[in-house]
Structures are given as C-alpha cells and as structure tokens.
Amino acid sequence: MKLAVLVNEGPYTHQASDSAYQFTKAALEKGHEIFRVFFYHDGVNNGTRFTVPPQDDRNLQVLWSELAAKYNLDLTVCIAAAQRRGILDEGEMKRHGKDGNNIAPGFRISGLGQLIEAGIKSERLVTFGD
Numbered sequence: 001m002k003l004a005v006l007v008n009e010g011p012y013t014h015q016a017s018d019s020a021y022q023f024t025k026a027a028l029e030k031g032h033e034i035f036r037v038f039f040y041h042d043g044v045n046n047g048t049r050f051t052v053p054p055q056d057d058r059n060l061q062v063l064w065s066e067l068a069a070k071y072n073l074d075l076t077v078c079i080a081a082a083q084r085r086g087i088l089d090e091g092e093m094k095r096h097g098k099d100g101n102n103i104a105p106g107f108r109i110s111g112l113g114q115l116i117e118a119g120i121k122s123e124r125l126v127t128f129g130d
Contacts, residue, residue: 002033004118007043009129011060012053016129017046021063023126028071036074036118037064039107040081043129047077047107048087061104068106075107076114 009016
C-alpha cells in the first residue's frame with residue numbers, strides 16, 4: 001500500500017511525533033511504500049538539526065533522518081510553518097539574509113502543494129496530531 005504521513009505536532013510536546021515515526025517505520029518494515037512524510041504546524045520542529053534532547057531521551061530528529069537515509073524517504077517541511085518557527089534551509093537563509101540554516105539531514109522545505117500531491121498520489125493519508 002502507498003501511504004503518506006502528515007505530522008502536525010512537535011517532537012516533545014505530544015505523542016503524535018513519536019507515533020508518526022513508529023507508524024512510518026513499521027509500515028516500511030512491512031513492505032509498504034511511504035510516498036512522503038509532510039511536517040506541518042509545530043510538526044516542522046521535527047526537522048531542525050539543533051534539537052539537543054537529554055542523553056537518556058530519544059532524539060526524534062536523528063531517528064527521522066536515519067529512517068530517511070535507510071529508506072530514501074521524502075521528509076518535507078512546510079515552508080510557511082518552518083519560517084514562523086525559525087527553521088531555514090540554505091536557500092531560505094540566503095533569501096532572508098540570515099547567517100545560518102538549521103534544516104536537519106534528510107529534510108527539505110517545500111510548500112503545501114507537496115501535501116496535496118501526497119494525498120492524491122497515495123492510497124491513504126495518515127494524520128498525526130491536531
């Protein structure tokens with residue numbers, strides 16, 4: 001089955017990010033295709049490389065990046081939501097005259113059109129968080 005995943009919550013505010021990661025990992029291990037994981041609202045906070053949780057806590061950003069590398073996942077971060085929360089890639093950094101970027105490995109910034117495309121091209125769009 002071809003699936004798309006929508007993550008609307010940040011990595012340490014609610015269970016939604018953990019559940020989305022576990023669902024995506026399990027689906028891939030069972031042989032399902034994940035067309036795209038789209039991070040929206042506070043979910044974009046999963047895509048910052050500056051996350052530094054305590055040593056005894058899970059690091060969801062690293063887990064997502066590793067999963068993306070292993071399965072060639074498309075981890076897409078909503079540009080508007082990302083900019084509001086200070087998450088920039090190289091292109092947005094230059095466009096806005098900032099002195100650094102913080103997008104995590106395996107993540108990319110794009111628009112809501114990518115979410116629409118994921119919904120159209122997948123058999124199911126599974127949403128995590130409000």
